[in-house]
Amino acid sequence: MKSTYARNVAAIASLAVLGTTAACTSFYEVPIETPIQAKLDVSAFRRVLVAGFISGGTDDVDANMETVRLLRSQLRTKTNLRVIEAEVLPLAELADEHSRKSSTTGVEPIAPVADLGAPTAAPVTAPQDPAQAAEAATIRSRKDLEQYERIFADAAFWKKLGEEYENPLIITGTIMFSPQQTARFETENRETYDQLGRRIVVPTRTYRERKGFVLEPKFIFIDGRTGATLYSETQRREVLYPTTQSTPALASYFELMDQLIPDFLGALSTQKIRGTRILLR
Amino acid sequence: MLFRTLALTAAVVVLAPSAYAASSSARSNGDARSEAKAQVEFGIKAAQNELWKEATYRWEKATELDPTYAEAWNNLAIGYEYQGRFEDAEAAYQRALKLDPKSVLIRQNYDLFNEINIRTKRRRDR
Numbered sequence: 001m002k003s004t005y006a007r008n009v010a011a012i013a014s015l016a017v018l019g020t021t022a023a024c025t026s027f028y029e030v031p032i033e034t035p036i037q038a039k040l041d042v043s044a045f046r047r048v049l050v051a052g053f054i055s056g057g058t059d060d061v062d063a064n065m066e067t068v069r070l071l072r073s074q075l076r077t078k079t080n081l082r083v084i085e086a087e088v089l090p091l092a093e094l095a096d097e098h099s100r101k102s103s104t105t106g107v108e109p110i111a112p113v114a115d116l117g118a119p120t121a122a123p124v125t126a127p128q129d130p131a132q133a134a135e136a137a138t139i140r141s142r143k144d145l146e147q148y149e150r151i152f153a154d155a156a157f158w159k160k161l162g163e164e165y166e167n168p169l170i171i172t173g174t175i176m177f178s179p180q181q182t183a184r185f186e187t188e189n190r191e192t193y194d195q196l197g198r199r200i201v202v203p204t205r206t207y208r209e210r211k212g213f214v215l216e217p218k219f220i221f222i223d224g225r226t227g228a229t230l231y232s233e234t235q236r237r238e239v240l241y242p243t244t245q246s247t248p249a250l251a252s253y254f255e256l257m258d259q260l261i262p263d264f265l266g267a268l269s270t271q272k273i274r275g276t277r278i279l280l281r
Numbered sequence: 282m283l284f285r286t287l288a289l290t291a292a293v294v295v296l297a298p299s300a301y302a303a304s305s306s307a308r309s310n311g312d313a314r315s316e317a318k319a320q321v322e323f324g325i326k327a328a329q330n331e332l333w334k335e336a337t338y339r340w341e342k343a344t345e346l347d348p349t350y351a352e353a354w355n356n357l358a359i360g361y362e363y364q365g366r367f368e369d370a371e372a373a374y375q376r377a378l379k380l381d382p383k384s385v386l387i388r389q390n391y392d393l394f395n396e397i398n399i400r401t402k403r404r405r406d407r
């Protein structure tokens with residue numbers, strides 16, 4: 001009897017506390033989507049052409065093909081632009097040809113797509129062993145990449161390409177995807193227990209070797225009507241794993257691209273960042 | 282006795298207008314706050330129903346009615362943030378924090394907003 005009475009009193013008291021708390025609630029958590037404006041006004045374009053990239057670094061991933069494929073699929077699903085499905089430009093070859101032509105004839109623009117299969121002018125350099133030539137053309141560092149970058153300033157080339165695809169927004173650039181290795185001392189906290197069983201955290205320095213990849217893309221947005229560069233953006237991401245872990249290069253490439261894609265899309269369309277805020281009374 | 286009555290009357294005559302003014306000012310301040318509170322409440326309901334423009338309008342009203350109402354400034358900042366009006370949101374958050382510097386909740390909102398705002402500014406400058 002007594003315990004029933006006590007239980008009732010406790011229930012009434014807890015209800016009263018709950019009621020008071022509810023009445024005094026002076027804040028409300030609300031979900032919020034903060035819009036971030038696009039960096040580039042693309043309202044003049046209805047179509048987009050991801051033309052191709054000059055890629056370098058490791059041979060384990062064809063960064064040109066993979067980047068074009070990934071960007072096209074992202075643009076198709078996340079923007080209102082119509083993505084043009086065209087052959088991926090072998091931009092490194094074109095840029096190489098471009099630099100050879102401009103060194104012999106000055107500023108003459110090269111043919112972007114239509115003349116791709118046609119024979120080109122003979123190179124001015126002496127004939128080389130094909131293996132040697134291939135090695136010489138391989139892009140291993142950012143410095144190697146620089147000599148090819150002149151093609152992006154060739155407005156006539158991009159204008160001609162634009163005309164072929166009804167003046168779209170052209171996306172191109174460079175992609176460096178290179179292996180990375182680090183070895184250094186790192187401080188980490190290690191837990192131990194003393195004689196009395198108390199937990200102690202001891203900072204210890206450990207020599208650690210890691211390997212992974214660095215991804216450095218430069219996205220260039222070109223107006224297909226004029227061939228002029230509208231905007232360009234360079235990014236850098238790296239991922240490192242313990243040496244014992246074996247991660248395929250392609251998996252690392254996608255891991256890093258996943259981090260870059262929101263920023264890339266942010267150049268073209270308004271992005272929304274989800275979060276919560278507290279409204280107060 | 283007569284002197285005391287006269288002195289009392291004089292005091293009433295002198296002090297009454299200022300006392301009235303003080304009381305009416307307090308009353309109007311109270312009215313302003315309660316009217317502002319009503320606007321804030323309405324704004325919260327609107328925001329909970331995803332009507333952010335209406336909510337922002339209500340909180341703007343609330344801050345006009347009572348510019349010392351920190352909570353209204355906080356909500357207004359959130360409303361601006363939702364609409365991508367970052368500069369207005371920044372100013373509103375700062376006003377709210379100036380009025381109530383010890384509010385942990387306003388500070389938390391401001392810190393979350395700042396993360397996005399700084400990122401946006403960095404992107405714009407790139």
